[in-house]
Amino acid sequence: MSLRDPNASNKSNPKRVAIVIANPATSSTTGWPVGFWWSELTHPYYAFHEAGYEVEVFSPAGGKCEADAMSDPRDASGYSATDLISMGFIHTPKLAALIADTRPVSAIDVARFDAIVVAGGQAPMFSFETATALHEKFAAFYEAGKVACALCHGVAVLRYAKLSNGAPLVKGKTVTGFANVEEDFADEAVRAMGAMTKEQRLMPWRIEDELRSLGANFVQSGLWRGFAIRDGNLVTGQQNFSGTETAQLVIETLGR
Numbered sequence: 001m002s003l004r005d006p007n008a009s010n011k012s013n014p015k016r017v018a019i020v021i022a023n024p025a026t027s028s029t030t031g032w033p034v035g036f037w038w039s040e041l042t043h044p045y046y047a048f049h050e051a052g053y054e055v056e057v058f059s060p061a062g063g064k065c066e067a068d069a070m071s072d073p074r075d076a077s078g079y080s081a082t083d084l085i086s087m088g089f090i091h092t093p094k095l096a097a098l099i100a101d102t103r104p105v106s107a108i109d110v111a112r113f114d115a116i117v118v119a120g121g122q123a124p125m126f127s128f129e130t131a132t133a134l135h136e137k138f139a140a141f142y143e144a145g146k147v148a149c150a151l152c153h154g155v156a157v158l159r160y161a162k163l164s165n166g167a168p169l170v171k172g173k174t175v176t177g178f179a180n181v182e183e184d185f186a187d188e189a190v191r192a193m194g195a196m197t198k199e200q201r202l203m204p205w206r207i208e209d210e211l212r213s214l215g216a217n218f219v220q221s222g223l224w225r226g227f228a229i230r231d232g233n234l235v236t237g238q239q240n241f242s243g244t245e246t247a248q249l250v251i252e253t254l255g256r
Contacts, residue, residue, distance in 0.1 A: 015053045015254050016113045019045060020105055020134060020154075022123035023059045024066045028204055030195055034122035038071040038086040040151050041119045043243030044250075045095075046085050051251045056113075060131035062104030068121050071240065106133040114254050116141045117247075120152030120178070120240065125203050128156045135160045139169055142234060147253050151228075151237035151246050153178050153203075158236075159210050171215035175236040176229050177207040179220035182239055 021036035041057070048055050059065050070079040073087040080086065089095045108116070116138060118124075128134065138161045142148040148169075150157050155177030158170040183206055190196050208218050220238055221227035228237040228245040230253060237246030 025123040035066040037121035044247035047247035059102040115147035118150040118154035120154035149235035
């Protein structure tokens with residue numbers, strides 16, 4: 001995997017980004033093991049390094065993380081077979097090691113970083129409710145005027161993040177995330193596999209519905225289209241095809 005020469009510019013004072021990926025979990029709807037989504041880590045990571053940023057990888061509990069199988073370019077499904085950025089990351093030992101031993105979110109020093117980026121995958125929908133340190137750090141970045149960013153199902157953090165006055169961080173904000181139209185598509189695909197009944201849903205709740213109920217202005221760009229949006233220092237990306245768009249909005253906000 002070819003990354004930008006870190007000596008090219010900003011060496012004395014680079015921007016710093018904390019990327020948070022989910023710890024392994026088990027789906028309460030299918031019983032499958034779930035985790036983070038490769039492209040939602042690797043595509044922003046690549047874009048940030050190209051911009052001369054320093055990036056560190058964290059997870060709510062720390063330790064080894066596992067990706068959703070279909071996000072792996074080597075998976076037999078072939079779903080992510082064309083994701084060469086993730087393939088390069090996986091086959092670069094120094095980068096792959098970042099996933100094997102993540103630091104816990106509680107160790108993030110907000111003062112050291114310019115942005116936090118929460119990646120998605122299926123696990124956030126089942127594990128972020130109890131990730132209280134993540135809720136607090138995300139709100140701390142936002143209230144400090146730093147970039148607070150979430151992508152795809154990582155936007156689940158906005159269901160729980162509250163401002164210091166107790167109000168939902170997302171209230172009154174324009175945001176995106178994994179949309180209902182995409183949840184419908186995913187549900188039908190899993191039902192076609194015979195893994196769910198007609199009455200079941202893949203996810204225990206839906207980001208679009210929950211954020212609207214909290215007073216957010218939820219927008220989306222259609223089925224599987226790369227899309228990200230910024231409202232002040234809050235940046236959100238729609239789904240797993242939006243990693244680069246999301247990272248570029250962070251870079252536009254922070255500068256190089």
